[in-house]
Amino acid sequence: MIAIDWGLTSFRAWRLAEDGAVLDRTTGPFGIRSVADRDFAAVLDRAVGTWRPATVLMCGMIGSRQGWVEAPYVAAPAGLAAIAAALAPVPGMDSAWIVPGVSQDPPDVMRGEETQILGVAAPLGAGRHVLCLPGTHSKWAVLEEGRVAGFRTAMTGEVFGLMRTQSMLAPLVPDDAAEDPGAFDAGVDRARDEGGLLHHLFGLRAAVLLGRLVPAALPSMLSGLLIGHEIAELSAEAQTVHLVGSAALTERYGRALSRFGIAATTHGEEMAARGLFVIAREAGIA
Amino acid sequence: MIAIDWGLTSFRAWRLAEDGAVLDRTTGPFGIRSVADRDFAAVLDRAVGTWRPATVLMCGMIGSRQGWVEAPYVAAPAGLAAIAAALAPVPGMDSAWIVPGVSQDPPDVMRGEETQILGVAAPLGAGRHVLCLPGTHSKWAVLEEGRVAGFRTAMTGEVFGLMRTQSMLAPLVPDDAAEDPGAFDAGVDRARDEGGLLHHLFGLRAAVLLGRLVPAALPSMLSGLLIGHEIAELSAEAQTVHLVGSAALTERYGRALSRFGIAATTHGEEMAARGLFVIAREAGIA
Numbered sequence: 065m066i067a068i069d070w071g072l073t074s075f076r077a078w079r080l081a082e083d084g085a086v087l088d089r090t091t092g093p094f095g096i097r098s099v100a101d102r103d104f105a106a107v108l109d110r111a112v113g114t115w116r117p118a119t120v121l122m123c124g125m126i127g128s129r130q131g132w133v134e135a136p137y138v139a140a141p142a143g144l145a146a147i148a149a150a151l152a153p154v155p156g157m158d159s160a161w162i163v164p165g166v167s168q169d170p171p172d173v174m175r176g177e178e179t180q181i182l183g184v185a186a187p188l189g190a191g192r193h194v195l196c197l198p199g200t201h202s203k204w205a206v207l208e209e210g211r212v213a214g215f216r217t218a219m220t221g222e223v224f225g226l227m228r229t230q231s232m233l234a235p236l237v238p239d240d241a242a243e244d245p246g247a248f249d250a251g252v253d254r255a256r257d258e259g260g261l262l263h264h265l266f267g268l269r270a271a272v273l274l275g276r277l278v279p280a281a282l283p284s285m286l287s288g289l290l291i292g293h294e295i296a297e298l299s300a301e302a303q304t305v306h307l308v309g310s311a312a313l314t315e316r317y318g319r320a321l322s323r324f325g326i327a328a329t330t331h332g333e334e335m336a337a338r339g340l341f342v343i344a345r346e347a348g349i350a
Numbered sequence: 351m352i353a354i355d356w357g358l359t360s361f362r363a364w365r366l367a368e369d370g371a372v373l374d375r376t377t378g379p380f381g382i383r384s385v386a387d388r389d390f391a392a393v394l395d396r397a398v399g400t401w402r403p404a405t406v407l408m409c410g411m412i413g414s415r416q417g418w419v420e421a422p423y424v425a426a427p428a429g430l431a432a433i434a435a436a437l438a439p440v441p442g443m444d445s446a447w448i449v450p451g452v453s454q455d456p457p458d459v460m461r462g463e464e465t466q467i468l469g470v471a472a473p474l475g476a477g478r479h480v481l482c483l484p485g486t487h488s489k490w491a492v493l494e495e496g497r498v499a500g501f502r503t504a505m506t507g508e509v510f511g512l513m514r515t516q517s518m519l520a521p522l523v524p525d526d527a528a529e530d531p532g533a534f535d536a537g538v539d540r541a542r543d544e545g546g547l548l549h550h551l552f553g554l555r556a557a558v559l560l561g562r563l564v565p566a567a568l569p570s571m572l573s574g575l576l577i578g579h580e581i582a583e584l585s586a587e588a589q590t591v592h593l594v595g596s597a598a599l600t601e602r603y604g605r606a607l608s609r610f611g612i613a614a615t616t617h618g619e620e621m622a623a624r625g626l627f628v629i630a631r632e633a634g635i636a
Contacts, residue, residue, distance in 0.1 A: 137560075170543065171556035171563075201552055217556070218548035219517075226512045231505075257456065260583030261547050262504035262576065266487055270457035270503070274423075277457075290548065297546030 065119040065350040066112050067340035069176060070126035072097050075107075076336065079115045080350075084341040086334065088115065096131050104132040105157065120154075121344045123163040123336065124176035127152060137167035143211030144182055148346035163343055172217050176336070177203045180308050183339030184331050185210050194302035198291075198313045200225075204298040218294045227265065227290075228283055236272050236279050245319075247281035251288025252295075252320045261293045291320045302326060308335050351405040351636040352398055353626035355462060356412035358383050361393075362622065365401045366636075370627040372620065374401065382417050390418040391443065406440075407630045409449040409622065410462035413438060423453035429497030430468055434632035449629055458503050462622070463489045466594050469625030470617050471496050480588035484577075484599045486511075490584040504580045513551065513576075514569055522558050522565050531605075533567035537574025538581075538606045547579045577606045588612060594621050 068077045073095035079088040094107050104126065112120075127135035135152035151161040165175035177197050184195060185207050193207040200221035206213045227233055254264055268286060271277035277285060295317075299305060304327040307314040318328035344350035354363045359381035365374040380393050390412070398406075413421035421438035437447040451461035463483050470481060471493050479493040486507035492499045513519055540550055554572060557563035563571060581603075585591060590613040593600040604614035630636035 167556070167560055170540075171553050171560050172549075173556045173559055216545050216549050217552040218546070219552045220548050222517060223548060223551070226516055230512055230516050231508060254456075258583075259502050260504070260579060262506050262509060262580055263458075263502045263583060265509070266503040266505045267457050270453070270459045273459055274453055274457050293546060294548055297544070297549060 065121060065341070065344055066115050067337045067344075068108075068112070068120065068122040068126075069124050069179070069336040069340070070122050070131075071095055071124040071176060075111060077112050077115075078334070078337040078340075079112070079118070080337065080341055082350075084338065084345075086337060089337075096125055096128075102132075118159075119344065119349050120157070120160040121151070121163065121340045121349065122154075122161070123179040123340060127162040127165060128175055131162075133162060135162040135164040137165045137173060140166050140168040140215060141208070141211050141213045142166050142178075143209075144185070144342060144346050147178060147182065148343050151343075151347055151349075159349070161347070161349065163340070166212055166215070168214060172215060174203055174215060174217065177205070177215075178212060179339035179343065180335040181205050181207070181212060181339070182342055183335035183337070184306055184308055186338065186342050188306070193306060194300050194304070195306045195308060196298075196317060197308045198317045199309060202294060204294075204300065206300055216298050218298060220290050220294045224287060224290050227286055231265075233265075233268055233282060233286065236269065237282050238280050241280040241283050244278075244281040244284040247277070247284040248288035248316075248319070249323060251285035251290075252292035252323045253288075254285075255289055255292025255296055261289075264289050264293075287316070288320065291317060292323075295320055295324055295326070299324065299326060304329060306331060309333060351407060351627070351630055352401050353623045353630075354394075354398070354406065354408040354412070355410050355465070355622040355626075356408050356417075357381055357410040357462060361397060363398050364620070364623040364626075365398070365404070366623065366627055368636075370624065370631075372623060375623075382411055382414075388418075404445075405630065405635050406443070406446040407437070407449065407626045407635065408440075408447070409465035409626060413448040413450060414461055417448075419448060421448040421450040423451045423459060426452050426454040426501060427494070427497050427499045428452050428464070429495075430471070430628060430632050433464060433468065434629050437629070437633055437635075445635065447633070447635065449626070452498060452501070454500060458501060460489055460501060460503065463491070463501075464498060465625035465629065466621040467491050467493070467498060467625070468628055469621035469623070470592055470594055472624065472628050474592070479592060480586050480590070481592045481594060482584075482603060483594045484603045485595060488580060490580075490586065492586055502584050504584060506576050506580045510573060510576050513572055517551075519551075519554055519568060519572065522555065523568050524566050527566040527569050530564075530567040530570040533563070533570040534574035534602075534605070535609060537571040537576075538578035538609045539574075540571075541575055541578025541582055547575075550575050550579075573602070574606065577603060578609075581606055581610055581612070585610065585612060590615060592617060595619060
């Protein structure tokens with residue numbers, strides 16, 4: 065089968081053996097935003113045409129309103145069975161489906177992450193597990209007996225970008241600012257102080273004005289502050305958090321979690337391929 | 351005397367009688383950012399030259415590094431006596447001074463608001479009082495026995511602007527979005543739910559996607575959410591909060607405070623003139 069994680073800005077595909085082993089992989093800048101004519105079939109053919117004929121299962125924003133075909137959200141709590149039962153067939157394509165996103169109340173949504181979560185869930189087994197998929201919009205999910213019991217999204221990466229480049233903090237930072245682990249740690253710790261995030265953000269400016277923070281260290285402290293607030297609010301009393309994402313991000317989150325006394329286990333980005341495989345098998349299409 | 355609140359983008363001046371009564375007032379777009387040649391003396395002469403000769407006392411960003419002369423911060427806790435003792439004389443001007451800002455630890459700063467606070471403090475008398483000066487950078491101060499015991503700044507207005515115009519929420523909002531008091535209230539209430547601000551911000555997008563929030567109501571709910579978080583974090587267990595600011599902002603904050611069961615008393619924007627008068631009298635220059 066062919067497994068594809070197709071997002072707004074990225075396209076990652078894997079050719080999988082019958083037992084789920086990865087035979088080939090390809091990536092490209094074919095995110096759905098780049099497909100101006102919405103001719104997704106042509107992009108698919110160009111990217112993985114040589115792997116066909118084969119069953120195709122896709123996840124991510126390709127299943128959103130702006131994507132190929134909308135795969136309506138499945139409401140949490142939702143597990144492998146519910147998600148595999150709601151695959152959206154792609155009109156005009158043989159043996160091609162899209163995985164639905166998951167929604168919940170109070171309002172929250174994910175699209176693509178549910179597949180990575182199911183990829184991690186398979187080996188974790190029963191019991192309660194807390195997962196974090198850090199990013200522009202970080203996802204925190206609680207798995208219970210293999211199902212996504214609930215999840216929450218934090219706008220951490222996006223707020224970091226806006227603060228770093230558009231806010232009154234931006235002009236304080238010199239061009240040569242480098243990573244500063246000590247300032248990152250100080251930001252994580254500050255997140256637990258009284259006053260809240262809106263206050264702590266202003267405090268970065270005050271710290272520079274009063275000579276307590278070297279301007280070049282501001283981005284690292286800002287990063288620690290935001291990730292610290294995210295962990296304080298969303299770690300759901302976990303003793304261990306399963307991190308899924310790039311090495312750079314999971315390393316950063318693991319460091320922050322350790323300051324909360326929380327252990328971290330890291331799972332690679334290929335969890336999407338694993339998840340697509342278990343969903344396809346559950347749906348009886350692979 | 352002449353009392354001037356001179357900020358980055360605004361200039362407000364009052365001619366005061368010996369008993370502090372306002373005889374005349376003038377405002378203009380002469381904020382220090384607009385004074386490209388830094389010839390502040392010329393601006394002053396143009397704006398209030400006809401009121402001179404008279405003692406001039408100024409507060410606000412005119413006393414910052416980018417201003418006329420830097421008036422170093424006084425550390426909180428600080429009251430009328432400490433602030434009046436630290437006025438910075440303006441070189442080359444007869445009888446002209448600038449009020450210092452106030453700083454504290456963990457790092458926070460104010461410049462201009464300390465003067466409004468002292469203007470409110472005079473009639474409030476002894477005891478503990480909580481003040482809020484809402485704005486781009488809202489200030490919350492605790493007065494104890496007439497002194498600023500401590501204060502905290504929240505970046506509420508700035509975060510609202512960035513989210514409203516630069517974030518992934520911006521394209522969701524139609525051009526004809528109008529004030530929606532019900533959505534504002536819902537935002538205030540949501541601020542008390544679990545998950546924290548970074549999560550609640552993303553929730554606005556999810557609510558629109560899932561059809562739970564009319565896109566035109568998003569800015570009002572965003573405003574309520576941010577002000578709600580500010581109040582939840584900074585209201586310092588007050589039963590009554592003294593609001594100082596424009597009618598539009600104090601009305602909005604009063605509405606939000608009422609949903610927390612907190613009463614609000616509103617003081618007008620002329621508190622700066624009152625504060626400059628009591629400082630001048632304490633310093634023996636008026």
